Amino acid sequence: MNEREQELELEQMLADSAQRLFGNEVTTAQLEAAERGEWQADLWRTVEDSGLTRLFAGEDDGGAAADWQQGMPALLAASRTLAPIPFVDTAACGWVLARLGIAMPDGPMALAAHAGAEPERAVARSSADGWRLDGTVDVPWGRHVAHVVVRAVDRQPFGRAVWLLVPTAGCRIETGANLAGEPRDRLRFDDAPAAAAVVVESPADEAMLGAGAATSQPSPPSPLGALMRSIQIAGVLERVLNQTVQYATERIQFGRPIAKFQAIQQQLAMLANEVVAARMAVASACAAMRAPGWDSQAMVAKVICGNAAGRAAAIAHQVHGAIGFTHEHSLHWSTRRLWSWRAEYGSEAHWAREIGTRAIREGGAALWPRVTAPQAA
Amino acid sequence: MDTASQIVIRPAQPDGDLAPLRAQVRAFLAETVGDRPPQKRAQSWSGYDPAFSLALGAKGWIGMTWPKAFGGQERSMLERYVVLEELLAAGAPVGGHWVAERQSGPLLMRYADPEVAHEIVPRITRGEVRFCIGMSEPDSGSDLASIRTRGDRVDGGWVVNGTKLWTSNAHRSHYMIALVRTDRSADDKHKGLSQLLIDMRSEGLQVRPIRNLAGAEHFNEVVFDNVFVPDRMVIGEPGQGWAQVTAELTFERSGPERYLSSYALLAEMVDHADADDARHAVELGYLVAELSNLRQMSRGIAAMLHRGENPQLAAANVKDLGALFEQRIPEVAHQLFGHELRPDGSPFVATHCHLTQTVPSFSLRGGTREILRGIIARGLGVR
Numbered sequence: 001m002n003e004r005e006q007e008l009e010l011e012q013m014l015a016d017s018a019q020r021l022f023g024n025e026v027t028t029a030q031l032e033a034a035e036r037g038e039w040q041a042d043l044w045r046t047v048e049d050s051g052l053t054r055l056f057a058g059e060d061d062g063g064a065a066a067d068w069q070q071g072m073p074a075l076l077a078a079s080r081t082l083a084p085i086p087f088v089d090t091a092a093c094g095w096v097l098a099r100l101g102i103a104m105p106d107g108p109m110a111l112a113a114h115a116g117a118e119p120e121r122a123v124a125r126s127s128a129d130g131w132r133l134d135g136t137v138d139v140p141w142g143r144h145v146a147h148v149v150v151r152a153v154d155r156q157p158f159g160r161a162v163w164l165l166v167p168t169a170g171c172r173i174e175t176g177a178n179l180a181g182e183p184r185d186r187l188r189f190d191d192a193p194a195a196a197a198v199v200v201e202s203p204a205d206e207a208m209l210g211a212g213a214a215t216s217q218p219s220p221p222s223p224l225g226a227l228m229r230s231i232q233i234a235g236v237l238e239r240v241l242n243q244t245v246q247y248a249t250e251r252i253q254f255g256r257p258i259a260k261f262q263a264i265q266q267q268l269a270m271l272a273n274e275v276v277a278a279r280m281a282v283a284s285a286c287a288a289m290r291a292p293g294w295d296s297q298a299m300v301a302k303v304i305c306g307n308a309a310g311r312a313a314a315i316a317h318q319v320h321g322a323i324g325f326t327h328e329h330s331l332h333w334s335t336r337r338l339w340s341w342r343a344e345y346g347s348e349a350h351w352a353r354e355i356g357t358r359a360i361r362e363g364g365a366a367l368w369p370r371v372t373a374p375q376a377a
Numbered sequence: 378m379d380t381a382s383q384i385v386i387r388p389a390q391p392d393g394d395l396a397p398l399r400a401q402v403r404a405f406l407a408e409t410v411g412d413r414p415p416q417k418r419a420q421s422w423s424g425y426d427p428a429f430s431l432a433l434g435a436k437g438w439i440g441m442t443w444p445k446a447f448g449g450q451e452r453s454m455l456e457r458y459v460v461l462e463e464l465l466a467a468g469a470p471v472g473g474h475w476v477a478e479r480q481s482g483p484l485l486m487r488y489a490d491p492e493v494a495h496e497i498v499p500r501i502t503r504g505e506v507r508f509c510i511g512m513s514e515p516d517s518g519s520d521l522a523s524i525r526t527r528g529d530r531v532d533g534g535w536v537v538n539g540t541k542l543w544t545s546n547a548h549r550s551h552y553m554i555a556l557v558r559t560d561r562s563a564d565d566k567h568k569g570l571s572q573l574l575i576d577m578r579s580e581g582l583q584v585r586p587i588r589n590l591a592g593a594e595h596f597n598e599v600v601f602d603n604v605f606v607p608d609r610m611v612i613g614e615p616g617q618g619w620a621q622v623t624a625e626l627t628f629e630r631s632g633p634e635r636y637l638s639s640y641a642l643l644a645e646m647v648d649h650a651d652a653d654d655a656r657h658a659v660e661l662g663y664l665v666a667e668l669s670n671l672r673q674m675s676r677g678i679a680a681m682l683h684r685g686e687n688p689q690l691a692a693a694n695v696k697d698l699g700a701l702f703e704q705r706i707p708e709v710a711h712q713l714f715g716h717e718l719r720p721d722g723s724p725f726v727a728t729h730c731h732l733t734q735t736v737p738s739f740s741l742r743g744g745t746r747e748i749l750r751g752i753i754a755r756g757l758g759v760r
Contacts, residue, residue, distance in 0.1 A: 238381035245380045245757050257759075262747075265754035269697065272753055276384050276694040277670055283388045284673045303666035349659050356662025360652040364644035368466045371669050372399070374391045 007070060014055065014066060015073030021050050022081035031333050034084030035181030039144050044085045044108060052078075053087065056095035057104045063094065068286035072231065076282075079235025082333050084182070086110050086141040088228050093149045096224070099209060100163050102196040107146030111225055112137035112166075115186055122152035122189070124162035124197065131197035133166050133189045140344075142185030143173050147195065151211050154199065161206055164194040178340035180333075207292040223295035225345030226302035227285050233305040233341050234278040236334050237312050241275045243331065244268065244316045251321075264319060271315045274308035281305055291374070299351040306348030309338035380757050384691045388673060389455060389680035399459050405436060406467040416727035418468020418641035419735075422634050423595055425549065426470035427504075433464075433471075434504030439478050441502075447486055448499030454683035458676060462633040468641050472546065477501045479632065480625050481508040481554055488613035488621060489574065497552070497574075511541040511555030511575070511599060512622070518543075519748050521556070522566045522619065526601065528559040528573060534607040535559065535573065540600050545742075547584045547597035550577050556622055559615050570618030574610040581605075591734040626744065631678040631692035636671040636699035638739055639706035642732050643668065645725045646710055660709050667702050671695065690756035697749050704736040 025047075030040050047053060055071045057063025064071075071091065078087050086108045093109040114121045115136045122135035139148050147165055154160035172188040200206050210223040245268060248259035258264045281304035288297035313335040317324050324331040342348065359367055392399065409432060410418075417424065433439055438460045443449025464471050482501045485494045500506040517524045526539025537557055547553065553575045560569030575582070581602040586594040613621050643664055650657035674695045681688045710729050716722070720730045740746040754760045 241381045242379060245759060249759055259754075259759035262751070265759055266747065266750045268757055268759060269694075269750035269753035272380075272384055272690075272757060273694045273698050275381055276386060276674065276691055277698060279381075279384075280386050280388070280674045280677060281670050283386075283677075284670070287388050287391075297669075300666045300669050303663060304670050307663075348663070352660075352662030352666060353655060353658045354662065355665050356650075356658035356660065357652050359647050359661060359665045360650045360658060364646075364648035367644055367647050367665070368640075371665070371672060372392075372462070 010064065010066060011070040011073055014052070014064060014071060015077055017050065018052055018074035018077040021047060021052065022078045022083050026081040026083045028330065028333075031082060031084055037181075037183075040085050043083065047083070047085065047087060048106065053090050054094055054104060055091045056098055058098050061098070061103050063098070063104065065098075068095070068227075068289035069283075072282065072286040075231045076235040076238070076279075079232040080239045082236065082239070082337065086145060088232055089140055090145075092224060092228050093147075096149050096163070096209060097165060100196075100198040100200075102165055102198065105147055105165070105195065108141060108144055109147045109149060110140045110142065110145045111222060111228075112139045112148040112150035112187065113222060113225070114138075122150050123155050124152040124164055124194075125155045125191075129193070131162065131164055131194040133164055133192045133194055136186060136188045139168075139185055139187050141183045142168070142187045143175055143183055148187065151209070161200045161211065162197055163200055163209070164197040166192055166194045178344070180336040180340045182337075182340065184344075204292055207295070210295050210298070221346035221350065223298040226351065227282070227289075227298040229341040229344050230278075230285065230298070230301040230305040231282050233309045233338060234275075234282045236337055236341075237275045237278050237305075237308060240312055240316045240331070240334050240338075241271055243334070244271060244319050247324075248319055258319070267315050267319055271312055271319075274312045274315075278305045278308040278312075296355075299346075299355055302346060302351045303348045303355065306342040306351075309342040313338045383756065384694060386674055386677035386688060386691045386695075387681060389676040392459075395456060395459050398456055399463060402438070402460055402463040403467075406463060406469060410467055410469045413468055413470075414727075415468070415641045415645050415724045416731050417470075419639070419728045419731045420470065420472075421465060421468060421638045421641075422475045423472050423545075423735075424468070424470030425472040425546070427473050427507075429470050430473035430504035432504070433469075433474070434502055437502075439474050439502050439504050440482050440498070443482060443486065443498070443502065447482075447495065448502035454679050455676070458633070458679040462637065462672070465633050465637040466640055473507055473549070474501065474504050475634070476510060476546070477506060477508040480510065481552070484554065484572070484612060484621065484625055485574070488572070490609045490611075493574065493609055506552065507546065507550045509544050509547045509550040509553045509577075509599075511544055511547075511553045513541065513543045515540055515542050519745055521622075522570070524556060524558060524570070526555065526557045527561065528557040528571060528606065530559075531605070534605055535611070537573065537575070537601040537604040537606055540598060542598050543587075543596045544584075544599050545596045547577070547599050548586055548594070553577060553599065554612065556618050559618075563616075567619040569616055570622075571615045572612040572618045572621055573606045574612055575601075575604065575606055576610075579604045579606075589738075591731070630743070631675050631688075631695040631699075633672070633675055635696050636668070636675060636702050639703040639732050639736065640668075642706050642710055642728050645728050646706075646713065649714065649725055657713055660713055664702075664706065664709060671699055671702055675699070690753060693749055693753045693756065696743075697746060697753070700740040700746065703739050707732040707736055 054063035055066050059065045089110040090108050094104045097104050115138045125132045150164050152162050154162050174186040176184045178184050249257050251258050281301040285297040285301035288294040323329050437450045441450040441452040442457050482498050514524050528535035528537050555573050555575050559571040563569035581604040583600045585598045587596050678688050678692050716726045718730045
């Protein structure tokens with residue numbers, strides 16, 4: 001077996017195991033309970049026990065040491081099931097920790113983003129007994145995660161980037177939720193001890209972690225976050241396509257399945273277009289994760305997936321008719337996630353502006369070489 | 378039911394050892410068409426320059442995947458893809474050989490009388506011989522299987538009567554590959570069709586140009602009045618025309634010409650936009666992101682074909698998305714820049730004028746958008 005075949009074998013194995021695991025575990029009752037605010041501890045334990053959360057962790061850290069291309073099908077499979085746990089977020093944190101050389105802890109994790117402006121920003125301080133964190137951060141699933149991964153700035157000397165793994169125990173939590181009822185909380189850390197921390201000084205290392213990119217905003221959305229939500233969108237879009245095609249073949253009007261009408265067929269074809277485009281965008285972005293400059297592809301992915309999310313949700317609802325507008329029908333579990341995720345970690349317009357600004361600055365003659373560069377876009 | 382798994386495109390590997398080829402092609406293009414103005418670049422694969430086709434053939438870049446016995450180079454599909462996308466992005470005038478390279482050569486090698494194929498295909502690779510495709514007729518557009526141009530059996534061949542319409546480049550072509558009805562007794566309209574290789578100098582064949590809305594003459598009406606076609610010029614088995622045509626149409630579905638046709642205008646917009654204007658940045662950012670993703674999809678399909686897979690359904694998705702993208706570019710130019718459309722204006726404005734008038738054809742040529750979506754729907758299992 002050559003190297004490529006071994007890679008594909010790992011990819012297939014991870015995807016199969018995610019498909020089996022999540023496919024058997026996630027129920028509507030769990031979705032409803034999670035939306036009421038109940039932590040799905042059993043589901044989390046089952047997933048964590050399977051080892052899948054350690055997709056990107058090194059082999060010496062009990063992980064599968066997959067790269068993003070190999071891990072993507074498993075992340076998509078999990079997303080397709082709407083699993084109401086921070087699986088993708090935790091796996092992505094595992095990737096960051098592996099790059100930092102920090103051992104991955106057990107329990108759910110999420111990336112923390114700076115909340116608000118300057119005085120609130122996350123600041124790291126080195127003390128006799130290790131690093132400590134001060135500041136307010138926004139954390140998906142914040143009330144449930146055991147740790148956050150945060151990029152803070154060093155207090156002394158000021159401005160250095162410090163990546164910290166910080167337990168959430170003892171932090172103050174202001175709860176919030178997105179349209180799909182997923183926790184979107186704000187956490188306040190006061191002199192909180194980090195479990196581990198790494199100072200990242202080289203711009204190349206910063207770039208590899210998706211930070212340090214030039215931007216006009218005080219708290220720019222994370223490209224890694226953009227990739228996570230893009231993958232989740234692409235996964236849910238596959239579910240929406242399958243569900244919508246199925247519905248159109250089963251629903252009878254005028255004496256035949258509505259799928260037999262050209263108007264519906266055209267809608268389904270356009271829905272399929274969006275699914276193909278979104279899947280390709282995340283596949284390209286995952287393939288790009290091997291080298292610096294990957295953030296360009298993550299931006300493209302969020303633009304494509306964000307657009308696809310809105311269009312696909314509209315088509316799916318149109319084809320489903322009134323029943324799809326009810327709470328009883330399951331379509332909304334998907335579409336409310338799509339609408340929420342496309343707005344998180346930078347909307348498509350946000351990233352389009354980044355991409356467009358750079359393209360305009362570089363000029364028309366530079367566009368094609370950039371699009372065809374190995375780390376394209 | 379897992380419909381979604383049938384339309385997955387696996388990404389192609391990064392360039393790797395293709396990089397030197399790309400550099401060679403770029404150097405060649407800088408030399409040959411580097412000073413071509415954008416309104417000419419925007420003609421894309423309608424641009425016509427026999428000398429350019431000959432020069433490209435001399436480089437070995439036409440039919441480069443074909444067997445050496447047919448004049449090809451036995452290079453990979455991905456190498457060919459690099460050449461094609463570089464040609465189109467540079468707006469090179471490839472119309473003289475595009476159809477022959479994409480469709481006619483592969484068809485002849487696969488189905489034609491070997492002697493005929495060996496005579497003609499090497500000339501395609503040299504950029505010498507031009508082809509047109511005779512499919513549509515006055516009463517048969519989307520309903521292609523309803524064609525009435527007929528071939529009647531005579532001693533040593535067939536006699537063709539009828540009319541083909543919208544035949545691009547017929548006035549410049551040496552050969553037409555025509556779909557004709559050779560058996561009118563068949564009960565199914567898809568049966569009894571055959572593909573004939575017709576010499577455009579044949580007696581009884583008349584080409585009449587049709588001006589398009591922009592005043593240009595690219596497509597034609599071709600009338601056959603007792604045109605004799607010898608047996609050796611029948612492509613494949615008589616009666617198998619429909620299956621052959623369907624296979625042929627998939628060749629033309631997901632190449633780079635399906636998303637790069639308006640590229641010249643996008644590059645002009647990027648040159649003329651204001652980076653500090655949020656509308657400019659956002660709208661162009663959308664287009665650049667889509668361009669990047671379409672290219673990955675199109676390359677992914679090329680790589681899948683290279684591995685012998687058949688991504689027929691996803692290829693139709695890519696064609697649909699590509700045409701939508703190409704057609705949106707002059708609309709965005711209008712929204713962002715609002716030029717009054719003066720064909721004798723600046724190169725930017727002239728390019729905008731040209732594409733505004735050209736893009737409606739992008740979702741008609743090679744099958745309308747509605748037919749294409751019908752094909753996708755069939756692939757999804759709902760037809």
